[in-house]
Amino acid sequence: MSAPVEKGLSPWQDAWHRLSRNKAAMLGLWFLVAIVLVCFIGPLMPFVKSPTVINLDNPGADPCAEHWFGTDQLGRDLFARVLYGGQVSLLVGIVATGVAVLIGLIYGSVSGYLGGKLDDLMMRIVDILFALPFLVLVILFSLVVDKPASEFTEWVIKTTGWSRDKVAPITTLMPLFIAIGSIGWLTIARIVRAQVMTFKHQEFVEAARSLGLGHGRILFRHILPNVIGPVIVYTTLAVPGIMLLESVLSFLGLGVRPPNSSWGILIKEGADRMETNTWLLLFPALFFSSTLLALNFLGDGLRDALDPRSSKD
Amino acid sequence: MARIIINRLVQGLLTLFVLVTITFFLVRMMPGSPYTDEKALPAHILEQLKAYVGLDKPLPVQYLTYLKNLVFEQDLGVLLKKDGVTVSEIISQSFPVSALLGVLSIGIALMVGIPAGIIAAVKKNGPLDYACLAAAMTGICLPSFVIGPLLAVFAGLGLKSLNVAGWNTAADWIMPALTLGMVNAAYLARLTRGGMLDVLNQDYIRTAKAKGVPGWRIVTRHALRGGLIPAVAYVGPAFAGMISGSFVIETIFQVPGMGQHFVNATTDREYFLIQGLVLFYGFLIVGANLLSDLAQIALNPRLRAAA
Numbered sequence: 005m006s007a008p009v010e011k012g013l014s015p016w017q018d019a020w021h022r023l024s025r026n027k028a029a030m031l032g033l034w035f036l037v038a039i040v041l042v043c044f045i046g047p048l049m050p051f052v053k054s055p056t057v058i059n060l061d062n063p064g065a066d067p068c069a070e071h072w073f074g075t076d077q078l079g080r081d082l083f084a085r086v087l088y089g090g091q092v093s094l095l096v097g098i099v100a101t102g103v104a105v106l107i108g109l110i111y112g113s114v115s116g117y118l119g120g121k122l123d124d125l126m127m128r129i130v131d132i133l134f135a136l137p138f139l140v141l142v143i144l145f146s147l148v149v150d151k152p153a154s155e156f157t158e159w160v161i162k163t164t165g166w167s168r169d170k171v172a173p174i175t176t177l178m179p180l181f182i183a184i185g186s187i188g189w190l191t192i193a194r195i196v197r198a199q200v201m202t203f204k205h206q207e208f209v210e211a212a213r214s215l216g217l218g219h220g221r222i223l224f225r226h227i228l229p230n231v232i233g234p235v236i237v238y239t240t241l242a243v244p245g246i247m248l249l250e251s252v253l254s255f256l257g258l259g260v261r262p263p264n265s266s267w268g269i270l271i272k273e274g275a276d277r278m279e280t281n282t283w284l285l286l287f288p289a290l291f292f293s294s295t296l297l298a299l300n301f302l303g304d305g306l307r308d309a310l311d312p313r314s315s316k317d
Numbered sequence: 318m319a320r321i322i323i324n325r326l327v328q329g330l331l332t333l334f335v336l337v338t339i340t341f342f343l344v345r346m347m348p349g350s351p352y353t354d355e356k357a358l359p360a361h362i363l364e365q366l367k368a369y370v371g372l373d374k375p376l377p378v379q380y381l382t383y384l385k386n387l388v389f390e391q392d393l394g395v396l397l398k399k400d401g402v403t404v405s406e407i408i409s410q411s412f413p414v415s416a417l418l419g420v421l422s423i424g425i426a427l428m429v430g431i432p433a434g435i436i437a438a439v440k441k442n443g444p445l446d447y448a449c450l451a452a453a454m455t456g457i458c459l460p461s462f463v464i465g466p467l468l469a470v471f472a473g474l475g476l477k478s479l480n481v482a483g484w485n486t487a488a489d490w491i492m493p494a495l496t497l498g499m500v501n502a503a504y505l506a507r508l509t510r511g512g513m514l515d516v517l518n519q520d521y522i523r524t525a526k527a528k529g530v531p532g533w534r535i536v537t538r539h540a541l542r543g544g545l546i547p548a549v550a551y552v553g554p555a556f557a558g559m560i561s562g563s564f565v566i567e568t569i570f571q572v573p574g575m576g577q578h579f580v581n582a583t584t585d586r587e588y589f590l591i592q593g594l595v596l597f598y599g600f601l602i603v604g605a606n607l608l609s610d611l612a613q614i615a616l617n618p619r620l621r622a623a624a
Contacts, residue, residue: 131328132331135329135332135606136332136335136339136602137336137595137599137602139564140579140594140598141339141340141343141595143583144340144343144344144347144583144591145343147347147348147583148343148347148348150348151348248460251460251462252460252462252564252565255460255462256565256580257580257584258583271462271463275462275463275465275569278466282470285467289459289463292460292463293455293459293460293463296457296458300454300457300458
């Protein structure tokens with residue numbers, strides 16, 4: 005009689021099991037999938053109107069069969085504007101976080117892996133940057149990279165021959181990506197450094213070193229894959245913060261600028277006309293806040309699933 | 318203890334130096350100049366204007382002059398578009414407004430957030446805990462510029478005496494402070510709950526329970542001190558967050574504080590005003606971080622040994 009062989013689970017399968025038992029996190033995950041589909045696939049549907057067509061005969065209309073969310077002060081369809089604005093907000097959240105994570109990953113792993121005096125210096129720099137007024141610098145930095153970005157837009161249009169309508173919405177966002185990304189990498193650098201330091205003296209790294217592998221290969225093939233868990237958790241939790249930042253900047257008139265729109269811009273326009281047309285604030289705010297909520301739920305769930313120490317609570 | 322303070326002070330000064338340098342060069346790299354908006358000025362008048370404030374000199378010279386004036390004369394420079402107004406005057410007028418708003422909202426955040434977090438931790442997984450967590454999560458996900466206008470509409474409609482715009486009487490303070498305070502209360506509640514839960518799971522709390530110490534006494538005498546550390550650690554950096562929040566709040570409620578000046582200064586390219594305000598913000602943050610570090614050391618004896 006042989007006992008049935010129990011098939012082992014990989015750490016990732018194990019984490020997925022834990023995550024899928026967490027109702028709030030799964031709700032957040034499916035909600036995010038739905039929001040992304042609605043915002044990116046929705047506008048392709050024939051019944052979704054253009055977000056830019058102005059109709060001065062019908063400004064500030066109430067929600068109705070024709071305009072699901074009503075129209076804004078220029079008679080533009082709010083439902084379409086919320087979808088297109090969502091594309092921008094999600095894009096900024098994801099790309100800017102991506103830039104920040106990439107920089108933080110490289111900086112933190114180099115600092116942690118090399119150690120010694122260089123590590124001291126690099127972390128001292130992080131300490132100093134950490135104490136700087138973040139928002140203020142993002143504002144200044146985005147103004148500085150504004151002009152190079154518009155020159156880049158012209159260059160892309162000239163060399164590729166693509167139409168301005170296709171290129172401009174992406175390239176005009178680049179100051180935001182660069183500004184937020186290049187200032188937001190500090191936390192991830194600290195996390196990665198701490199992780200790399202715990203791994204670099206373990207036996208499997210010693211083994212790799214004694215086999216004569218180079219530093220680059222040891223770092224990228226053997227150490228970094230172990231660091232991915234905390235990085236994923238932090239990334240998920242950082243996206244809502246960065247989306248909030250984009251909306252604050254747009255609200256102040258310093259981030260995404262018209263005719264581009266984002267949830268932050270829609271909320272600002274809604275707030276200006278709140279007394280007469282409340283839903284101009286309510287619909288964008290609802291989309292924005294529920295997306296942030298879903299990201300936070302998913303991030304908390306991922307932390308519990310990927311960090312076994314915290315899973316007891 | 319003294320060594321820690323000196324260490325932090327040196328680091329704070331270094332931080333301010335880096336901040337001044339970064340800001341100076343970022344500001345000069347911004348496209349446009351303070352004078353582009355004016356009706357096309359004759360070239361010689363423009364030259365005179367620039368020479369008057371030293372903008373005609375090469376950048377490194379300007380930078381060193383700025384540093385020299387800053388360190389030896391505490392001179393932050395003048396406004397470029399308003400004759401005879403100094404940056405120090407603007408800051409000394411608007412700082413009390415922003416400081417009052419900041420203190421009021423931190424006060425609200427502490428009074429709401431910390432008790433809510435403690436109650437949630439003590440009643441873990443009970444209905445009260447879930448209510449606090451849900452409220453805190455809502456506060457985190459609703460940006461201040463949604464809460465602000467909504468509060469303004471509901472309170473402004475219900476209570477006519479509360480002014481929703483302006484900063485003239487004490488009644489004007491309530492709405493902006495409440496909005497800014499609520500957002501931070503939400504973060505504080507979550508941190509306090511987490512910190513308290515960590516401490517309440519410790520062995521010495523179980524010992525206290527076994528000895529028969531009453532529940533409220535365990536919380537107030539044994540758990541609170543350790544449980545508050547994450548919240549205290551948050552308050553310093555939260556001060557920086559307050560600044561970003563107050564940009565928005567000051568815009569919504571038309572509060573004449575530093576945030577409004579900063580936003581206007583960036584669009585007007587008021588070089589010295591931007592630099593002065595950023596330095597002042599940095600100064601406040603460095604001070605707040607120092608205080609929060611010291612408070613953490615006071616709460617946690619282990620940090621004292623480590624230093």
